[in-house]
Amino acid sequence: MRVPLLPRSPPLPAVAAAAMPPRRRRRIRPPLPPSPPLLTSTPPPATPPVETTPKSEAPDHCPPPARRRLLPLVAAAAEAEGDWHPLPLYPADLSLPLTLPTGQTFLWRRTSVSPLRFTGAVGAHLVSLSHLPDGRIAFLLHNGGPGGGSPSAARAALADYLNAAVPLADLWRRFAAVDARFAEVAARLGGGGARVLRQDPVECVFQFLCSSNNNIARIEKMVWTLAGYGERLGEVGGFVFHQFPTIERLARLSEQELREAGFGYRAKYVVGTAKILQAKPGGGEKWLASLRTRELPEVIEALCTLPGVGPKVAACVALFSLDQNHAIPIDTHVWKVATQYLMPELAGKSLTPKLSVAVADAFVAKFGSYAGWAQNVLFIGQLSAQKLMVAETTIVSTKPTKRKRSGNNFKT
DNA sequence: CGGTAACCTGGGAT
């Protein structure tokens, strides 16, 4: 496999460098410059986003009916749900709808529309995320207590998963200053909050293994099927959530089993990759994690040895889970952006590995060591533009199609 | 090396 040779990234932007702690000792609650100081070691539970009509909860979570009836609705909801814990992240730092359902992970489910709420597994923690009335992010731990984790452990896991140490607002200011197109898209998206996650590498590899030449709905279905092989964590909003399975568990799946589950030719990729990872000295988890401290070209090369992993999937895994903030996944959407705005001389040409390297280089030259974060925003801009167009045409041209549960796709 | 065709599947367009 040819290895795209991406240049060494330029030094960190001064502002980011100053705010970024060394990777080695990742801070649990890093200070975010733009955010007011509000975190204490034991933050008081926040008022949960008010549920206007408390829906019927899963039986497991319901207090005894007799007692519940005596409580005011809000109190009952609070008791059934537990406490919402605020995080020092404001919409400019993290917008849930611009981060969770926009293609870097396919495992979160929208479990409430008003207030907007997403639920997913972060490691073994089953959490819901929502914006408080003041805009801050808050999380609710569903499987805490005996047999589960503590809120403080969940908080630490979330800070890591959300890449909370990276000062997004500062990055956006820099990006907008060097690129008019970015400024335009950023404004259209509401000014901030599209954040690159720091996912578990195993989870990330297998998610993007399912993504090739595929559409979002089916990717979500396949990824959800994979997750189902992991340990059950609980049920929220009618969805049963699982911890993502281990490599060992995935390696025990058969290609036939996955084909019957609708994976098509990707079935052999999943099993093959699981087996290769399993055979790594020290285990696949460790091998993948070790890539976090390697240079990007080496990371891409290593990932491309896995069956079903090509340059695009490798770049996704590198960016979304391996700290390669200047990795640029070149897919059809980004290719469009690139040929339209960044390198018009490439218009009409086909996306070859060599050209995709050239485009990636151009992104890094323009946006610097966090170019992947800029690319992610431009991608989302392209995505939403397309979805808006699709929505328009369907309204105009077709009769009201009965909507199947298309539930978790990105829409505005 | 660059260009091309299969490759599973499902939904929407023609």
Add this chain to the structure above:
DNA sequence: AATCCCAGGTTAC
């Protein structure tokens, strides 16, 4: 109704 085309690519000629 049948067929084509496309969807966040990768692999094999």
